[in-house]
Amino acid sequence: MSNEKRGNFLKVKCLDCDNEQIVFDRAASNVQCIICGKTFVKPLGGKSKITAHIDSVLK
Ligand SMILES: [Zn+2]
Incomplete structure (x- = not known):
């Protein structure tokens, strides 16, 4: 089993x-707030830019 990094799920506000x-921090496409439509995650070639308050990282 390889143990490569595959990103994390984040609880954001x-x-x-x-x-x-x-949200997933390595999303392949934009992730938006389901309520107001604000962009939470923008894909940036492998990593993602998070534009929301990160409450916790889920494991
Ligand atoms: Zn919102």
């Missing part, structure tokens, strides 16, 4: 509407 949502 929307900066605009306080909605809490689970």
Whole structure:
């Protein structure tokens, strides 16, 4: 079994509407708030830019 890094699931909180949502930090496409549509995650070639408050990292 390889143990390569595959990213983490993050519990984030929307900066605009306080909605809490689970996102993947290596998303292949934009992830948006399901309530207000604010972008949470932008893919940046392998890594992602998180534009929300990160509440916790799920393991
Ligand atoms: Zn929101």
